[in-house]
Amino acid sequence: MNWGHKITITFILFAALIITMVVISFQQEVHLVAPDYYEEELAYQDQIDKMQNYHDLVQKPSLSLVNQEIVLIFPPDMVVSQGQVHFYRPSHSGLDKSVEIHLDSNNQQRFAQSDFHKGLWKAKLSWKGGEKEFFVENSIVL
Incomplete structure (x- = not known):
């Protein structure tokens, strides 16, 4: 495996990590101090x-x-x-x-x-x- 493949795999893993973090953050409940x-x-x-x-x-x-x-x-x-x-x-x-x-x-x-x-x-x-x-x-x- 050459360095081009390694960079591509690194970018793909980074993108997967970012997508995972976005999905997790959207699933979190946000408790506001007051709705109004x-x-x-x-x-x-x-x-x-x-x-x-x-x-x-x-x-x-x-x-x-x-x-x-x-x-x-x-x-x-x-x-x-x-x-x-x-x-x-x-x-x-x-x-x-x-x-x-x-x-x-x-x-x-x-x-x-x-x-x-x-x-x-x-x-x-x-x-x-x-x-x-x-x-x-x-x-x-x-």
């Missing part, structure tokens, strides 16, 4: 206002791990008319969960840790209290 990313970006000033309202609070709600449960605790004097906790999984959007806030008599809500896969979660907490809306994002590692 651009619309959310345009409304981001509202989000900034909600985060500022949260930072202005004297007593803030907390989210923590207690005895195999994720516990959301609001201060006793805080009124929550409506709200939502969005558990966001950065590595796989198919695992995301949204839960309405329904506080018990102790101003708490509990979530079973067994309902979540292990790893990093971001809890996006948004609620309305009185005339103001609030938003905070916490990271949780299970």
Whole structure:
């Protein structure tokens, strides 16, 4: 086999490698942060206002791990008319969960840790209290 054949074989193998990589890359799922990313970006000033309202609070709600449960605790004097906790999984959007806030008599809500896969979660907490809306994002590692 002479050097001309070797160069031809090398180019053919390189082309096959490139074609294989293109086929594999087209078969990969792409998990976007949000399907309506651009619309959310345009409304981001509202989000900034909600985060500022949260930072202005004297007593803030907390989210923590207690005895195999994720516990959301609001201060006793805080009124929550409506709200939502969005558990966001950065590595796989198919695992995301949204839960309405329904506080018990102790101003708490509990979530079973067994309902979540292990790893990093971001809890996006948004609620309305009185005339103001609030938003905070916490990271949780299970």
